[in-house]
Amino acid sequence: MNQTSAATTQPLTDSIRRVVDAGKITLPPLPNLVNRLMELLRDQDSASSRKVARLVGTDPAVAATLLRWANSAAFGGLHPISDLSLAIARLGFRQVTSAVTTLAHSGHFRSDDPVKSRLLESLWGHAVTTAMASKHIASLTGGEPEQSFVAGLLHDAGKLLVLRAVDHLETHDGADIMPPVLDELMNVLHTELGHSTLASWSVPEPICHAALHHHDEEVDPDHPLAVRVQAADAVACKMGWLA
Ligand SMILES: [Fe+2]
Ligand SMILES: [Fe+2]
Structure with missing residues (x-):
């Protein structure tokens, strides 16, 4: 992040953490099922x-x-x-x-706003591609394919929360957040917010851990699920499903 974008986004990242911590912004939980x-x-x-x-x-x-x-x-x-x-x-x-999680999570990617709808479509493509790659990698490396699929599907859930928080700030605080700033906010915040969201849904800890650490520069062999999601995320990006 360059100095200008850091200066631009810091107050916004603080605001987003504040509205999320205050419980003003949430993602509807996955069904208990x-x-x-x-x-x-x-x-x-x-x-x-x-x-x-x-x-x-x-x-x-x-x-x-x-x-x-x-x-x-x-x-x-x-x-x-x-x-x-x-x-x-x-x-x-x-x-x-996997089918039930996909069905439930797909509901988080809908918006009446055509611009947001296009972004959500791209995030959905990235999520599904990462899930399929993660499942395939698990089947090749002795991992649990279905758990890997779900971890891949949910790994960027924090971005959805950032989008909702941005909506809230634009509606209630008069903020006008341009696409490059939105990208920066998602980059900075999505792993921590994804982790806290999945933990609040009582999703198993290894899947929460993968959401928190999938952009770490070092791979941690003690957390093979996170390593698989990291690799699958890279595969999805290489295939053109950037997120
Ligand atoms: Fe990510
Ligand atoms: Fe990703």
């Missing part, structure tokens, strides 16, 4: 399509979406199915956490 699925699927031996279906069935909107996906061209078998256990078996029950 995501954490319960992660818990259930952590024990590979006891997880089953029926147990996962029982849990997913507590959220009718999610259940309906999974049924629709299971019957879609990508997964469709010879016969349409209406039973949730069968739908989960067809999708692969270990992928259900």
Whole structure:
């Protein structure tokens, strides 16, 4: 950051930390269902399509979406199915956490403002590409692919909070924040705000840690998930999904 941009953004970073600390700005949490699925699927031996279906069935909107996906061209078998256990078996029950998290997190990337909508679309492309790269890297390196997918998907969640905080400052404090300043604010703040947001959602600690450390210059072999997300983030940027 050069001196001019540091001087420009410092009061704004302070303001954003203040409104976030005061609880004026939050991201709606992921449904509790995501954490319960992660818990259930952590024990590979006891997880089953029926147990996962029982849990997913507590959220009718999610259940309906999974049924629709299971019957879609990508997964469709010879016969349409209406039973949730069968739908989960067809999708692969270990992928259900990723699907449910993707579904829930996608709601954070919507805006009525066309300019913000374009930015959010780009952030979403980066998040999904990082998630897929992270999952692939995990499968090659002995990691847990679904946890790696979720960590990749959520790693830049702090940027969404910065965007909301900027909206708040523009609406309530009359701030006029130009795109280069917004980029700088996201760069400076998104790892710490991402970490605190994910921790407040009770997301497992390794995923919070990856969000906090994915831009560290040093890689820490004691935190392989963070290393995978760092690598996946670089892959997504190389593929043109900058964020
Ligand atoms: Fe990032
Ligand atoms: Fe990223």
